[in-house]
Each structure stands twice: as structure tokens, then as C-alpha cells.
Amino acid sequence: MSGGAGAAELRFVLKFALKPTDAWNLMNTIAVCFVCLGNICRSPSAEAVMLHQVGRARLSEKIVVDSAGTGDWHIGQPPDERAQSAARKRGYDLSLLRGRQISREDFARFDLLIAMDDANAAALTEACPAEYRDKIRLLMEFATRDDSRVVVDPYFGGEEGFERVLDQCEDACEGLLRALRTQLVA
Ligand code: 4NP
Numbered sequence: 001m002s003g004g005a006g007a008a009e010l011r012f013v014l015k016f017a018l019k020p021t022d023a024w025n026l027m028n029t030i031a032v033c034f035v036c037l038g039n040i041c042r043s044p045s046a047e048a049v050m051l052h053q054v055g056r057a058r059l060s061e062k063i064v065v066d067s068a069g070t071g072d073w074h075i076g077q078p079p080d081e082r083a084q085s086a087a088r089k090r091g092y093d094l095s096l097l098r099g100r101q102i103s104r105e106d107f108a109r110f111d112l113l114i115a116m117d118d119a120n121a122a123a124l125t126e127a128c129p130a131e132y133r134d135k136i137r138l139l140m141e142f143a144t145r146d147d148s149r150v151v152v153d154p155y156f157g158g159e160e161g162f163e164r165v166l167d168q169c170e171d172a173c174e175g176l177l178r179a180l181r182t183q184l185v186a
Contacts, residue, residue: 030180031064033106034139035124036116039069039099042151042165043116044079046139048092049169053177062184063177067097068106070123074099080155086162107132114139114176117150140168142175 034046047067054063078084079094087094107113107128113136115121124136140148151168154161 028185029062029064030112030183031066031110032112032114032176032180033102033110034065034067034114034116035070035102035120036067036151037069037071037120037153038074038155039067039071039101040074040077040080041083041154041162042169043067043069044094044097044099045083045087045092045162045165046114046116046151046169046173047097048087048094049166050173050176052092053173057177057181059177059181059184063180066110068100068102070102070120070127072101075101082154082159082162083165086159086166090166092166102127104129107135111135112137117153139172139176141172142179143168143172144175145171 032050034043034050036043044067047065050063050065051060054060054065077099079087079097079099084094102113102124104127113124113128115124115136115138118138121136121138125133128136138149139151140146146168148168151165151172152161154165
């Protein structure tokens with residue numbers, strides 16, 4: 001066994017180390033886009049959870065939050081009713097969000113493109129100009145309670161899947177916000 005507190009701390013630092021981009025340095029703002037397949041279940045949930053946490057931290061003017069899908073099936077549609085209902089019970093309002101597909105401009109515009117699962121990350125990587133590929137991350141990298149690698153797709157399952165999505169988003173967005181704070185100069 002290797003480890004001890006020092007090693008654990010180092011793993012924590014490495015896990016949460018983010019590379020500041022030019023935009024972060026110049027504007028002192030950070031723009032984050034959550035990405036799933038349809039942009040009607042997981043990424044709008046992550047967007048709402050992150051917006052709530054950013055507002056609570058009084059960082060709304062510093063951190064811009066958006067979401068998109070890699071697919072085009074749900075462009076213009078509101079989030080899935082099951083996602084809206086689960087979110088509403090926890091105080092998140094998804095009703096005004098509308099599905100959109102990730103676009104080429106998003107890779108330049110956002111500092112971080114945060115994928116829900118490996119398929120989303122692979123689709124992003126394929127579409128992304130090489131110079132921006134290090135902006136692509138998995139949301140669950142930032143989680144500290146749930147050690148799942150991905151936010152599981154709830155679309156073809158039951159309501160409990162939507163609760164799990166929110167649990168995972170709440171956990172990972174806390175870690176993401178902690179990591180972003182270290183990049184923001186007061
Ligand atoms: P999301 O979930 O990627 O979390 O928005 C899905 C939404 C739609 C489909 C699959 C997953 N679909 O097959 O239409």
C-alpha cells in the first residue's frame with residue numbers, strides 16, 4: 001500500500017488541477033458548457049445545479065454556465081418532463097431551458113466542455129479543433145462522494161435514474177466550483 005495524507009493530498013491537487021486558458025486570464029471569467037447526448041436530461045440538470053451553486057457562492061458574474069447536446073434530435077425542446085419533475089422537487093427550475101446542439105464556435109467560446117459520459121467526450125473530441133481538446137473533461141472527475149466515472153444516461157430507465165443524475169450533478173458541481181474558484185482572481 002502506498003499513500004498517507006501527503007499522497008492523498010497530491011492526488012486531490014492533480015485531480016482538480018485545471019489549465020487556465022487565455023480567456024480566463026484576460027477576462028477573469030470562466031465559461032463552462034455541460035454536454036450530454038440529447039441536452040434534455042443530464043446536461044440541463046447539471047446546468048441548473050451549477051447555476052444554483054454559482055449563485056449561492058455569489059460568483060454569477062464570474063462563471064458563465066450553459067449546456068448542449070452532441071445529437072440534434074431535441075433541438076428547441078424543453079428538458080424531459082421526468083428531469084424537470086425531479087429537479088423541481090429539489091428547487092431547480094429547468095422549464096425555460098431548450099435543447100441545442102454543440103456548435104463549432106462553442107469550442108472557442110467556452111473554457112471547459114464538460115461531458116457526462118465517455119461517448120459524449122468522444123463525440124466532442126472528434127468535433128473539436130485540436131487546439132481546444134484540453135478543454136474537454138468528464139463531469140464526474142470533480143465528484144468527491146460518488147466514484148462513478150460517468151453520469152449514467154437516465155433516458156430509457158425509471159424515475160430513480162433522474163434522482164441519481166441530480167445526486168451526481170450536485171456532488172460533481174461542488175467539486176467543479178471548488179476547482180474553478182482557485183482559477184479566479186478576486
Ligand atoms: P441526455 O439523455 O443525453 O441526458 O439528454 C438522452 C436524451 C435523449 C436520448 C437519449 C439520451 N434519445 O435517445 O433521444
